[in-house]
Amino acid sequence: MIPPAWSVSISPHLKSTESVEKIMWTVVACLIPSLILSVFVFGLRALIIAAISTASCVAVEAATQKLLKRPVTVRDGSAVITGLLLAFCIPPGVPLWMPIPGAIMAIYVAKHLLGGIGFNIFNPALIGRAFLVATFPVAMTSAWLAPIHDAAVFGSLGGIDAVSTATPLYVLKHYGMNAVIERFGAPSTLYWDFFVGWRPGCIGETSALLLTLGGLYLMLRRYISWHIPVATVLSVGFFSWVFGGEKLFTGDPVLAVLSGGVILGAFFMATDYVTSPNGNAAKLVFGAGVGALTVLIRLKGGYPEGVCYAILLMNPLSPALEGWFKPKRFAPPKGATT
Amino acid sequence: MSKSSPTFSKGGIHPRESKELTEHLPIEAMPPPEEVDILLLQHFGSPCRVLVDKKATVIEGETIGVVDAGLGASVHSSVSGTVKSIGASPHPVRVEAPSVTIRRDPQAEPKVFTPSEWEHFSPEELLEKIRNAGLVGLGGAGFPTHLKLSPPPGTRLDKLILNAAECEPYLNCDNRTMIEFPHEILTGARIILRILGIKECHIGIENNKQEAIWVLSRAAAESTAPDCKISVNPLMVKYPQGSEKQLIQTITGRRVPYPGLPFDVGVMVINVGTAKTIHDAVVLEKPLYERVVTISGRAIARPANLMVRIGTRLSDIVTFLGGTMDNLARIVVGGPMMGFSIPTTDLPVMKTTSGVLFLSDDEIDSRPHGPCIRCGKCVEVCSMGLSPNEVGIYVEAGRARDTAQFGVFECFECGACAFVCPAKRPLVQFTRLAKAKARK
Numbered sequence: 001m002i003p004p005a006w007s008v009s010i011s012p013h014l015k016s017t018e019s020v021e022k023i024m025w026t027v028v029a030c031l032i033p034s035l036i037l038s039v040f041v042f043g044l045r046a047l048i049i050a051a052i053s054t055a056s057c058v059a060v061e062a063a064t065q066k067l068l069k070r071p072v073t074v075r076d077g078s079a080v081i082t083g084l085l086l087a088f089c090i091p092p093g094v095p096l097w098m099p100i101p102g103a104i105m106a107i108y109v110a111k112h113l114l115g116g117i118g119f120n121i122f123n124p125a126l127i128g129r130a131f132l133v134a135t136f137p138v139a140m141t142s143a144w145l146a147p148i149h150d151a152a153v154f155g156s157l158g159g160i161d162a163v164s165t166a167t168p169l170y171v172l173k174h175y176g177m178n179a180v181i182e183r184f185g186a187p188s189t190l191y192w193d194f195f196v197g198w199r200p201g202c203i204g205e206t207s208a209l210l211l212t213l214g215g216l217y218l219m220l221r222r223y224i225s226w227h228i229p230v231a232t233v234l235s236v237g238f239f240s241w242v243f244g245g246e247k248l249f250t251g252d253p254v255l256a257v258l259s260g261g262v263i264l265g266a267f268f269m270a271t272d273y274v275t276s277p278n279g280n281a282a283k284l285v286f287g288a289g290v291g292a293l294t295v296l297i298r299l300k301g302g303y304p305e306g307v308c309y310a311i312l313l314m315n316p317l318s319p320a321l322e323g324w325f326k327p328k329r330f331a332p333p334k335g336a337t338t
Numbered sequence: 339m340s341k342s343s344p345t346f347s348k349g350g351i352h353p354r355e356s357k358e359l360t361e362h363l364p365i366e367a368m369p370p371p372e373e374v375d376i377l378l379l380q381h382f383g384s385p386c387r388v389l390v391d392k393k394a395t396v397i398e399g400e401t402i403g404v405v406d407a408g409l410g411a412s413v414h415s416s417v418s419g420t421v422k423s424i425g426a427s428p429h430p431v432r433v434e435a436p437s438v439t440i441r442r443d444p445q446a447e448p449k450v451f452t453p454s455e456w457e458h459f460s461p462e463e464l465l466e467k468i469r470n471a472g473l474v475g476l477g478g479a480g481f482p483t484h485l486k487l488s489p490p491p492g493t494r495l496d497k498l499i500l501n502a503a504e505c506e507p508y509l510n511c512d513n514r515t516m517i518e519f520p521h522e523i524l525t526g527a528r529i530i531l532r533i534l535g536i537k538e539c540h541i542g543i544e545n546n547k548q549e550a551i552w553v554l555s556r557a558a559a560e561s562t563a564p565d566c567k568i569s570v571n572p573l574m575v576k577y578p579q580g581s582e583k584q585l586i587q588t589i590t591g592r593r594v595p596y597p598g599l600p601f602d603v604g605v606m607v608i609n610v611g612t613a614k615t616i617h618d619a620v621v622l623e624k625p626l627y628e629r630v631v632t633i634s635g636r637a638i639a640r641p642a643n644l645m646v647r648i649g650t651r652l653s654d655i656v657t658f659l660g661g662t663m664d665n666l667a668r669i670v671v672g673g674p675m676m677g678f679s680i681p682t683t684d685l686p687v688m689k690t691t692s693g694v695l696f697l698s699d700d701e702i703d704s705r706p707h708g709p710c711i712r713c714g715k716c717v718e719v720c721s722m723g724l725s726p727n728e729v730g731i732y733v734e735a736g737r738a739r740d741t742a743q744f745g746v747f748e749c750f751e752c753g754a755c756a757f758v759c760p761a762k763r764p765l766v767q768f769t770r771l772a773k774a775k776a777r778k
């Protein structure tokens with residue numbers, strides 16, 4: 001008998017049209033507007049660093065998977081996201097080779113040595129950044145570029161000698177709010193510039209507007225929920241307001257949220273599926289924790305910025321948070337541990 | 339309208355319905371085939387003992403198998419003719435089951451049934467008629483109806499729910515039965531109410547079956563049944579609304595705790611198509627030997643709602659409907675969410691066969707699965723509040739026996755988790771494995 005040409009498999013026989021690839025490439029698409037803006041803000045150099053970072057993440061992933069004799073899955077877009085996010089959280093003025101060791105750390109160590117996609121405990125891009133901050137602290141905390149205010153955008157490749165500025169958080173931490181206003185303008189223009197993205201900072205973190213739009217699109221597609229971003233932003237705002245000023249309840253929550261990597265972290269890094277909890281209650285606690293640790297590190301730590309370490313510190317808590325906030329069972333047996 | 343309609347409290351999905359392929363097609367009687375293979379095991383329980391010998395002459399509706407002990411329901415010949423052989427036929431779940439093959443006598447007259455008054459029968463007599471007719475639930479599992487209608491002594495029931503949600507995509511057999519046989523269904527409901535000694539019946543129908551809701555509501559308003567209250571409850575369209583526990587919660591607010599049964603919360607749930615066969619069994623004394631089957635999918639030449647003799651081979655149905663398309667990728671018995679895919683069209687129609695789907699390659703998704711990316715979608719859609727992702731990871735790690743803590747036995751395998759999984763993980767398969775290992 002000729003074997004039938006149709007397939008036999010387990011139910012359900014219908015599947016949604018979603019796929020890992022679709023989700024990942026949508027996230028990539030949501031990051032692109034911020035990247036384009038950063039070219040206008042910092043010059044072509046931002047794009048070159050992002051390209052090097054992305055290419056090295058993809059290359060490291062392919063090489064790692066070959067080395068570990070696993071299927072090569074670079075087409076799923078997850079390494080591209082890691083590469084972009086790594087570039088997004090390093091300063092635009094760093095040497096061009098700088099993303100490469102970050103990519104090796106992120107993809108080889110933080111992702112594949114811990115099991116590959118779905119199994120890593122820490123956000124790979126943030127591990128890459130943390131590694132770079134630890135090993136090249138001077139470049140990673142001082143290679144800032146001032147925003148370009150003229151049309152010579154594409155002529156400017158920037159460079160080490162272009163380092164000429166300090167980030168708002170650095171100024172705030174060391175010189176206080178008055179110095180920030182003196183340097184970056186009165187609160188009204190300052191808020192607007194920060195919201196749009198016209199300020200010094202890491203490559204992809206400056207524009208709250210574009211990052212929020214990208215995040216909202218991910219919510220619209222139901223790829224992420226509002227819980228982690230909203231909890232993170234509210235938590236940063238709240239704790240900055242309470243503890244960020246010279247006296248209690250005098251901090252500037254708006255500036256705190258708009259500066260540094262809060263928006264980037266809240267929408268694109270803290271929401272990473274693998275390293276954040278499932279369940280809405282667990283997500284709210286996770287986001288609140290990220291926000292609280294960010295403010296703690298900003299105010300008391302050695303760095304002016306804290307989002308990266310705040311998320312990395314919350315990542316390993318995800319399984320515990322899921323354990324504490326399990327979904328409510330429909331009607332479990334009496335005495336069941338739910 | 340659909341917004342304000344009730345539904346179950348947690349989870350659920352909205353798969354593409356594809357009901358439009360057959361929802362407006364009236365039930366069409368398929369001419370009886372030359373041969374039928376009548377399976378002696380059509381449900382949970384024990385196979386039937388054969389009552390006929392090879393070469394014996396049988397007539398339409400004659401009992402050819404009975405169950406001596408244990409769970410079961412008798413089976414009847416669906417055609418008049420002679421017994422060609424007693425052997426085995428393919429079965430969608432058990433691979434193979436004993437069966438009786440009957441060659442139809444083309445000269446035989448079709449059997450005619452005349453209605454009788456049922457009101458003067460006692461509950462015991464009604465149950466006996468249902469038992470004699472070999473009724474089983476038509477919804478899927480096929481639990482013998484006379485046993486279901488005999489709850490343990492001391493059970494306090496107050497509500498009957500007719501399950502007319504028909505939430506599986508593609509299927510329209512219940513929908514068409516409601517549109518074309520509303521009075522038979524209402525009579526069936528009144529017979530059940532009489533047997534159970536209760537007065538309240540709710541018919542739960544999803545909102546995508548407006549015509550059925552309208553027809554049944556009108557029939558219920560016209561019917562003169564002074565001693566009982568039958569109401570039609572439109573429900574929000576959400577899979578798995580037709581799950582017994584979800585339906586009970588939607589209509590009564592009561593939750594059936596695991597491992598309980600609906601009668602623990604005072605409710606009896608009967609499939610709406612079964613109610614129609616209860617009418618046939620009692621009023622017409624007609625055994626269950628034919629049923630409505632939705633034949634659908636984008637790879638069958640002509641989709642249809644067919645009245646089919648039990649035992650008709652799927653290959654005969656395919657021929658009757660003009661064959662299949664070249665892009666046929668999978669054949670499914672039942673609905674696409676919980677049905678079984680089968681490797682052969684030699685399989686005969688059973689009492690529980692609600693649909694046969696001929697799915698084309700663009701309707702199914704056979705991409706290989708990847709690792710869990712912990713997106714949490716399966717947890718979000720699980721209507722039982724379980725965590726299918728964790729079960730899957732435990733099974734893959736070889737720790738299936740440790741999964742009872744996740745409530746795997748509460749899972750009724752609706753498949754919502756596997757439907758939404760972007761990594762295409764076989765979460766239902768994982769859960770079945772987990773149940774098998776954890777039970778030991």
